[in-house]
Amino acid sequence: GAGVSQSPSNKVTEKGKDVELRCDPISGHTALYWYRQSLGQGLEFLIYFQGNSAPDKSGLPSDRFSAERTGGSVSTLTIQRTQQEDSAVYLCASSTMPGTGEAFFGQGTRLTVV
Amino acid sequence: AQSVTQLGSHVSVSEGALVLLRCNYSSSVPPYLFWYVQYPNQGLQLLLKYTTGATLVKGINGFEAEFKKSETSFHLTKPSAHMSDAAEYFCAVSSLSGSARQLTFGSGTQLTVLP
Numbered sequence: 001g002a003g004v005s006q007s008p009s010n011k012v013t014e015k016g017k018d019v020e021l022r023c024d025p026i027s028g029h030t031a032l033y034w035y036r037q038s039l040g041q042g043l044e045f046l047i048y049f050q051g052n053s054a055p056d057k058s059g060l061p062s063d064r065f066s067a068e069r070t071g072g073s074v075s076t077l078t079i080q081r082t083q084q085e086d087s088a089v090y091l092c093a094s095s096t097m098p099g100t101g102e103a104f105f106g107q108g109t110r111l112t113v114v
Numbered sequence: 115a116q117s118v119t120q121l122g123s124h125v126s127v128s129e130g131a132l133v134l135l136r137c138n139y140s141s142s143v144p145p146y147l148f149w150y151v152q153y154p155n156q157g158l159q160l161l162l163k164y165t166t167g168a169t170l171v172k173g174i175n176g177f178e179a180e181f182k183k184s185e186t187s188f189h190l191t192k193p194s195a196h197m198s199d200a201a202e203y204f205c206a207v208s209s210l211s212g213s214a215r216q217l218t219f220g221s222g223t224q225l226t227v228l229p
Contacts, residue, residue: 048216104160
């Protein structure tokens with residue numbers, strides 16, 4: 001597709017369940033970001049993939065959170081044993097590398113943990 | 115290391131008034147600077163960017179920003195606010211580190227436009 005695609009757009013899950021969020025970046029973009037945006041809050045950096053380099057995981061809030069990027073394209077963010085405080089919009093963005101660093105965002109996945 | 119500070123988490127202006135959203139950055143190397151806008155329930159959309167060249171950059175919807183190296187600032191302005199400008203605005207910086215440019219965002223400014 002022409003833009004960054006995220007799925008699902010909405011996800012409701014029970015506390016304690018695991019969830020997987022998917023991001024399809026723009027074709028050819030080698031850098032990929034995950035951010036979290038809680039209600040009324042700014043962007044919280046989670047993880048950054050940059051080409052074949054080791055990802056910057058410094059923003060992951062706990063070991064329940066993990067992400068992978070297969071074949072340098074699609075990325076999956078996994079949250080294990082979800083908690084209510086995990087409820088947020090999870091945004092994915094991609095960019096060329098190095099390029100200008102301009103990031104193109106998907107529409108986000110709204111996660112609700114009940 | 116790089117960081118972005120947006121002064122004022124909430125800004126209110128009257129319709130037709132000047133919009134000024136402040137952004138200051140820190141970067142050890144020449145930065146590229148961005149403003150993004152987020153409308154309710156949507157992702158982020160690029161408003162404008164500064165990479166090299168002219169320090170006054172114009173973006174979509176009548177917004178512009180000026181890169182001032184001496185002040186480490188990249189404030190966003192619009193001469194006359196419209197109701198449709200109500201949104202959250204994020205300033206961001208990317209600096210070259212090795213072969214990569216990692217993007218760092220400010221905490222955002224919520225713009226309210228009053229009738």
